Amino acid sequence: MKRLVQLLAMAIIGSLILTSCGEDTLTPSEPTTDNPPSVVSFSVDGQASNGSGNHAPGDNVEFEITFGDDIELQSYEIRESAGTDLLDSGTASGTNWLVSYTHPVRRTAANGFSNLITFIGTDTQGQQVSESYTINVVDTVYEYSISLGGDQNAGTGSFYAAISETGTVYFVADARDNQESVDLIYFYGATQMATLAAPSDTLVDDFSAYDLDSWTTRNATELHASTVDFDAIDNSVAIQDAFDASLSQTRVNMLDVDSVVAFRTVAGVYGLIRVTEVNAGQAGDITFDVKVQP
Numbered sequence: 001m002k003r004l005v006q007l008l009a010m011a012i013i014g015s016l017i018l019t020s021c022g023e024d025t026l027t028p029s030e031p032t033t034d035n036p037p038s039v040v041s042f043s044v045d046g047q048a049s050n051g052s053g054n055h056a057p058g059d060n061v062e063f064e065i066t067f068g069d070d071i072e073l074q075s076y077e078i079r080e081s082a083g084t085d086l087l088d089s090g091t092a093s094g095t096n097w098l099v100s101y102t103h104p105v106r107r108t109a110a111n112g113f114s115n116l117i118t119f120i121g122t123d124t125q126g127q128q129v130s131e132s133y134t135i136n137v138v139d140t141v142y143e144y145s146i147s148l149g150g151d152q153n154a155g156t157g158s159f160y161a162a163i164s165e166t167g168t169v170y171f172v173a174d175a176r177d178n179q180e181s182v183d184l185i186y187f188y189g190a191t192q193m194a195t196l197a198a199p200s201d202t203l204v205d206d207f208s209a210y211d212l213d214s215w216t217t218r219n220a221t222e223l224h225a226s227t228v229d230f231d232a233i234d235n236s237v238a239i240q241d242a243f244d245a246s247l248s249q250t251r252v253n254m255l256d257v258d259s260v261v262a263f264r265t266v267a268g269v270y271g272l273i274r275v276t277e278v279n280a281g282q283a284g285d286i287t288f289d290v291k292v293q294p
Ligand SMILES: [Ca+2]
Pocket: 034, 035, 036, 037, 069, 070, 071, 072, 123, 124, 125, 127
């Protein structure tokens, strides 16, 4: 009886092994269906992506994308300019793969420029998934025109505050009351001719009508003549780059039509001026275009 049980057990085990072997040879080595990869998560600067966003020139945009696949991932690519240019690529494996990528927005990118960044995941069967994000460059530059009068010009103020959407011009009394805001003063001198000066400049004291003796705050605005192409400057970083601290002075004289002046206020705001008109004399005036950071 014991012997019979042993034989039966061996027969059962043997049939199981045979059955098992038979199933192995019948099962295909590859699955009959293989799904394309998927995007498991996609974040931009730590937030779930909503497909596009505003970024300033010089910003670093931090992407994190996780690809998933039912069988096996193989590789990833990151492209810009709607897929034209390859930014980065690499191998991936497994069913879950995290790609981290930092994209620097060009410092000179113009306001309104947009760039489509596309992330592509590929599985071992060559099937792909892609996810995109549009970087919209948003940059603020204030552009306006200003007229300033000489010290004997009763109709046009001589004091200029640069930082606002339109700039501000003050006459003597208002300038005294807002001296912390005054960035530049215009005067027309016998030898200096048409001149823009920082309130801290010593030559403005020659113009007693300006009453600078009574001021307690005289901003040390830095400025210098510049050769940059004023029309080509369309970005706040480019305005900053136009300023050269090694050239900075307290005044720029001999101003004439098309003279360009770069300046930096005591608040660290950068601006550019291009003269469009000069009417000579202490009762005359100067008119200029401004591009300034907010
Ligand atoms: Ca797959």
